[in-house]
Amino acid sequence: MDGAWRVAYRRPRRAKRSCHVPYFVHADSPGAEVAAVKTCWNCDNSVPETYRYCLACGADVDAGPDRGEASDKMVGAVIVGKYKLLAVIGSGAMGTIYRAEQLNLAKTIVIKLLHAHLLTDQELVQRFQREAKAASRLDHPNCIQIIDFGQTEQGALFIAMEYVPGDDLATILEREHPIDLRRLIHVMKQVCEALDEAHANGVLHRDLKPENIMVYDHRTERDRVKVVDFGIAKLDENNPNSSRSFRTRTGIVCGTPEYMSPEQARGKTLDARSDIYALGVALYHLVTDNLPFDAPSPIEIVTKHLVEDPVPPRKLRQDLPAAFDRLILSMMAKDRCKRPTSVMDVRAELDRIDRELAYERHAQVAQPRDPDATIIDVTQGEAFRRAVAAVDNNSRRTSRTDQAPKERAVATSAPRVKAADGGSGLVRKPRRQAPKTPAPQQYDPQAQATIDASKRSTAEVGGRAKRPKRGSRAALWIVTTVLAAAAVGVGTWAIISATGG
Template sequence: MSTCPTCSEEGSPGALFCGSCGSRLVAGPSSQSPVDPFVGQTLSGRYLIQQKIGSGGMGDVYKAIHSQLESPVALKIVKPALIAHSAMVHRFQREARAASRLHHPNVVAVTDFGQSEAGVLFMVMEYVAGKSLAQVIADDAPLTERRVVHIGAQILSALAEAHANHILHRDLKPENVMIERRRDVLDSVKVLDFGIAKMLAVGAGASTLTQAGLVCGTPGYMSPEQLRGGDVDARSDLFSLGVVLYEMLTHKLPFDAQTPMDMLHRQLSEPIPPPSQRRGRPVSPDLESLVVRALSAAREERPESAEEMREELLGAALSLAEDDDMEQGLATEVLPRGDPSRPEATPRRSTPPRSGAAPARASPPPASTREILPEGRKTTPRAERTRSRPTVPRRDSASEAAAGKTASFAKRVEDRIAPLLGPVAPYLVKKVGLGAATPHDFCQQLAGYLPSDEDRRSFLAWCSAELHVAPARERPPTQAPATTPAAAWDPAVLARARRDLAAYLGPLARIVVGRVCTRARDQRELYELLALEIPSEADREAFRRLTPRDARGA
């Protein structure tokens, strides 16, 4: 039985949201776990099924191991009731081929599909080690606006790729979005379950196996045209994403309804409560306006395409006004470096209000007349720049050497925090550096801008290690270094370190060990420095326990 984490009410069987307050329900512990007949079996001679990890409209999802590659995969087994006749088998095979054509960083790749000798239809996908967006919402909602835009932009990037390949998702919801934490991106998005997608009609004579009037999806996230069983297009997926954005902002659905028909009636007859009203505090006007437009009952009022909505979402990010996203008027970019959905340059779009759409509220005036650009640089009128140009004092060689060391450390700090703060990092490094009394004070002040306690702890630990080993880097060439060259290490020691670190960093472990070993004087210090490269504090502690016993007392 599911219970509401907000008001503790028990939910109705199968319900996703509380009927009393609208919060997402949390599944309670089951008294007995029935034995799954597929667990322990080897499907199609190569996929050893280990455990069930989820269920969907088409079937159940399992974690399995590819017997030859010895790598984990996600394996979806189609419900027998859906393959009662050959037409449905043909539909499944067609849609599996369509999904396998999607190759995008934000889409879970389909690697295989088929039918076993026992008649079991299955689809094999890449395994994502993370948690669903539904779990993220249950744990962290309401999410910060910056995080909402970051996640939403990646989902839209995946939808744009699918729509370009004439594929609709038709069941977009938080359960079908996986969130993975990587070293370069805190919330890396993978959209899954394109398996029930419908091939868009290409040309007037194209046929489809989807029966007329077939409703496929989850009512709380379905567009009015889906609930009616009518024709759907790319804008139907955008409606579903509007619901997901709304839920990330508020921890609630736009409408609370128990049946599809009740949901359809409320969508068509009631105004959408603004996210700021359900969130309990203001939402940036541009972001709120875009979410409300995406939830329009008339599809022509929604954004035209996933790519257009993504550009508007990133444009809205420039006016975010949350306290945790801005400090003293700083405008922060929402996408960290290395993000697959990051554009080269995203101009701020000015979209005229559509007929019948809720007008966007005027943005508050900026705190300063100088505009802060996405790259974190300020623009100043040329005449003012000329008048205010400071006189640079002449420095001697000792001062220049000290300045060079400080600049080198500041650059390393900037590179470290850039994935967390984006292009505003150079501005913050410069601003904090002007007022910091010592390098440690410099690091402490910068840590206050990082988004989470875990990020702050990791950053301060890294700073301590950097300040400790910096003198060894800056010794004159004539002095023997205190570290160990890579060639002098025992290959077996480095091989073990790579294996231990790969559990936390994957294939990147080989590169990290090769770089870090030149800074370590012994095996104990090697493992300590490698631990600092792991994002999670809990994982760092677990890795430190892997230090060989004979090296711990070194």
């Protein structure tokens, strides 16, 4: 990295799950050398007057434990005559985020105001404007929509954007870990589609992390995604439809250290594969609930991204499919030439893994269940699949071999088994039991007389059924009469012929 640089970094107390907010300032930037300092309310360390976050503990020095929404003078204010600020949602390195109301439509929106003490820094003002321009280029259901951009009566810059009534992935991870893999894949496929839209329009996010991925339930779909916070997105002004030419300013490093690609840390030319690296780190974090690289300071974290290899996520989560493990590690390759070339390649691989997981779960559910079966705890994953295949092969070999009656009896009497999850396992049919012979009953004369009478009645009915019907007898008499008449006629003709002769 060219030139010396300082870091004003909001270091979370719980590094794994809390929000990571970056704020990097070049040593040669105007106002970097200041004598005025203030004291952090959390650790009592001295902080430069122009810094909002403590360099030692990462606390918000300007807010403090007894300040914030209650003392925010902007809450309740109406800006540019049409947006009323209702409540503070959060605060980042560049601005404060408010839940607001668009008065003419009575619609809930979000307003992001640039911090007043940053208005004199032209680099940060341009970055704030770039966020509005970058996000406004994107027209996709999974990208945050920009409503308005402008300046308040007091000169503060603001961005008005749609309100997403959900939680970010960092909050979901803290509340629901471990996240179901198929649910996580569903979310990440949408993130890939949002990034693909950004890259196709010449926009790199450069700060992708779980905190910037919002998840909410739509009327027609669960876990719909919005990718937010393009605050340090980079545009290629000369070619707005190109995603191949992005460059940071020399000596300036932007991003969150925990999710920063090696080339981004070095200040090199970036492309879509830098966002793919950050997406791989986010996947690692969401799958394992651990960051691949963590350290007490941002410099140490960035150094680990440059020189260390991550622990394979499958060692931290045993049920993770091998294909998922390989995908995450390929996305986090130090050499970007070894990463997937586009986010849609990542999406295609996630889709393939999802189909395999769906097939496995369907096979587990399709297994017959017996309430009397013996439940055996079976470990899921590759070892279980290999064991099932081995037993299946043994079963086929056994079926081709003649078994002795005793062996077959033993085999058929084996108990049924199934997996602890109620789905997988091998099932053998229980031995059929011979029907029980009813016990002999004592002779009852009255019952026997009833049975005999029933038999005689049945015989009489059967006998009557065998007699010819009345219609059949009439036909027989007619045929007999006709034959007799014919015989008489023939005899008479013979006599007459003889007499005449």
